[in-house]
Amino acid sequence: MPMTQAEAGLPALDAQGVSKRFGAVVALRDAALTVRRGEVVALMGANGAGKSTFVKILTGALRRDGGDVRIRGQDTHLASPAGARAAGLIPVYQEPSLIRDLDVADNLRLGRTPADPFLHWVRELGIPDLRLDDRAGDLPLATLRVLDLARALAAEPDVLMLDEMTAALPTDLVERVLRVVRGQADGGRAVIYISHRFAEIAQICDRATVLRDGATVGDLPIEPGVEDRVVELMLGAALTPAAARDGGPRAMTGEPRLHVRGLSSGARLADVSFDLHRGEVLGVVALEGQGQDELFEVLAGQRRASGGTIEIEGRPQRFRHPADAIAAGLSFVPGDRADALLMVRSVRENIALPILAPLRRWGAIPMRTEGARVASAIERLQIDTRAQGEVRRLSGGNQQKVTIGRWVAGEVRTLLLFDPTRGIDVRTKRQIYGLVRDLADQGASILYYTSELPEIPQACDRVVVIFNGRVVEILDVAEATEERLMRAAYGLTSPEGRRAVAGAGRA
Amino acid sequence: MTRTLRRSGWVLGLAALLAALLLLTKLIQPGFGASGIESLVRAALPFAFATAALAVVVIAGGIDLSVASMMAVASVTAAVLMESAGEAATVPVVLLVLLVGIAMGAINGALVVWTRLPDIVVTLAMLFVWEGVALLILQAPGGAATPWLRQLIVGPFPIPGLPEGATAFLPKSLVVLVFCLALVWLPLRRSRLGLSIYAIGSDPTAAFRSGVAIGPTRIAAYGIAGLLAALGGLSLTLSTGIGEPIPGPYLLAAVAAVVLGGVALTGGRGGLLGPILAVLILRVVRLILTLLSVDPNVTTIIEGTIMAVVVMLGGLLAMRERRA
């Protein structure tokens, strides 16, 4: 690409002070990222740091509220994905973006990608036997991701953005991808590399830019031992030992209520085993997409396991429908409240729903009993009921309370909470921790996935850390400092994790 | 590659099934021959166009329940204009009817885009609207069709230099059908618009990321469906000689043929060849039942059942795929 003298000295991409809010929630305060020609820069941040919002803004999928984004020194609006492309920034998204039902040649034509350079890159990336008349949907996931990369490379971008590029790739392809990406930078392009994998970052990146709480908090050159600095930055300055809640963990003895061995499902959940006892809150920590979604879905009866066993109080279980899991005493609160709530119905109907599900409850509703039950759930969870008519009018925190209250209104035995405090205010969070402890004290068992590490000591007795679809660490809450959890979540501590990092993926 | 084979396997299977059914017809009635095929294809013509129209919209991820009503509008418009304007104006009338079809389809599409209602709701409402329009144009069956135009779909297609016996098995109506569909579909299938239609049906998000303008593409798909429905209406007028304001049983037959023809109701998958073969198969089944002197009403039941079963199987298959 020809460039003027002035352009040559400017960073390929320079984003400063980018901010974005969604209603009352501030997703980005002050995000910054600078990438020069010839550089690969890692963009890092823990879950909820604002990384995905930042990526969406840079790729034109979202509009920023404030800040500057300059590409080759020119202020760009990035109003749409097409606008970002035109400005010279080409992303490769985490999910494949070829049209499944078209063959590869048609996909190229649709995106106006020249075929020859595309095929060159496909061969270079290690897919020798690709045929242009293969239907995209028939190709394996790993191939699709590589094709996305080849398509981006064929467009000769100024700035290449790769989002978790090596996820779902077998080891040999990972090696080739890393080599090609490094080669792009050496050839004078700028690359933004988003990844959770330190091994890869160490191999190809020049710098790492770290986001925390919607702001850029550090920009470090990659050198030996940088992992610890990055982890520190991601966690924030306050690396004080966690203030554990009162009482400490109790000793867990006897038969576990939930006994999971070797559970696997789909491409992401490989091999997860753990026990959950009566009266215990077991925390689950994992970076995004490490198999925790699949784990909870399998336990909730939403998804079939492809291997492994689930036992509840000694009896093996096989769930074909969420109703089976509920009958076995497993109640699931999904991460996205929109998946769990009847948004246009009332608080009362939402809370009473599971009670009415079985065939034998289809008749007259005992209105008074139901009313009392719902009222006690509302009272217990302190749900603000000023807007009872439609649940969607409640605040996020109150909505979350309704989804939990639905199960508390009945007899809860085992509660599966998936990131129950995502996007809700601090006061409500506290109430939820308190409720979780209360329920456990009354004998309920709780599996508690959270994307926020500081919650672990407040709510949990033990923690399992999952990386790459496997349990890499099980800790008592007393030993589970944030740093230790974070290192484990990045696969940096356990031998198993290290092996996984070294392998950098699964075949 | 086996994948390519598997992809066209469904269409090949349909072709084989059609051949087997034709053979069966011949066995049941030894007299079945060229003229039998000719009347079969001619009767299938409106069904084929209705199916093609629906298929385009379904590929784009929508559904158009107003296909039969749009055909009725086209049919009565053609019949009324041909009767009043005389033979000289036939070609302009045909062009006008096709334009009306495109306009009706585009209105459907624009309403889907603009109201943001599900396709099925908008086109259900438009089913009533177009039906009403047809009734306003012509209260009862009437009008006329230009005779030479009618001859276009009657009889065998003569090829100079070939004996009549050889061309007898090539009905004009089949040539008309193939010609019209090829004219509309082949350039489209290879164009960016055609690819965009598949893309928005398959995965709107990915299509958007590839730079496809979703709204205009959707409107275009409905417009093409309108054009094909207008062709269907014309063929209806040509084969009966009059305009018919009450829509025939084309919608459900088209849904069944589209599903049987390998077009997924979830969008993005399939072509026109499969659905057209499916239309012919359904017509031959009807013919066989008639030849077996099954009560025509029982024939309706059997047809309805085949359609319902096809749609239900399609639903089950789609569900299995989603699970896998």
Place this chain on the structure above:
Amino acid sequence: MSVETARPSVLGRAGRFLRDHPTVTLILLLLALVALLQVLRPGIVNERWIGNTVKFAIPLAMLAACQTLTMLTGGIDLSAGTVATISAFVVATQAPLVGTGPALLIALFPAIILGLLNGFGVGICRVHPLIMTLGTGLIGIGCLQVYQRSVIATGSVVPPILEWLGTGRTGGLPNALVLFLPFAALILWAQGRSGFGRLLYALGANEDAARLSGVRAWQVYLALYALSGLIAGLAGLVYVGLIKAPSLSLAEPLLLPSVAAAVIGGTSIFGGRGGYAGTIVGALILTVLGTLLTLLQMPEGARRILFGLIILFVTTAYLRLTDQG
């Protein structure tokens, strides 16, 4: 934690009012139409006219119950017209053969079978309700035609009890109210105060959430469409008593208005919202509107266009209004 802090726009407030008091708004609309009728043809609105309007609105309201209940789950029942016709035709042809009582039972049998078939297709095969019910409607018509040929010799008689129910009056009020009032009360009770009714709303509001709460959706769909078939059958019985001449397309003309009545009555075609009270008023509105259009000598074609546009307009309006705030 704010609840409605922002000042709602006029549109938003209108939407809120419509949503919170749909029936009130609809009754106002009904009264306006009646007033318009009275202005156009002074003196037409009298006790006799009211009785007649109610009489004609009842079968429509019953058929619209099928649409309301299925629409609460996000579905629709386009076979309802055919099912009503079948029941009406079967009762009229069976009555001379087996007597009125057994004929009534026999007549409801195919209605439930077709309903179960719909439920099977929708709930278990996951076919879109619109396509499924169109299909069973077609099958139903075919069966009816075959049946007609087999009973061609017996002739048909509308049982006197149905005539009494459909046409008769007692003290100025149509007798059909004897059936309709308990029927409406039952539906109104069931939609809010029975587990089954609540599950209809739940499936329509968020089927995935309902599943997660342990609802086995297919059971609900199967029961719902069977019930819808039964109601359509009953509506057919009342209607044949009103029209007094069974035919192969008896209740077909009621199908579109039944959908329109539910839509106008505020039941969302997307499911999860609405109820039968609005539908009853909607049926009355349509009956009055019908009188009005006849008075204005509106041709059939224009009526259909009007129905289509009403459905389109009302659905869009509800979508836009209820999305505010």
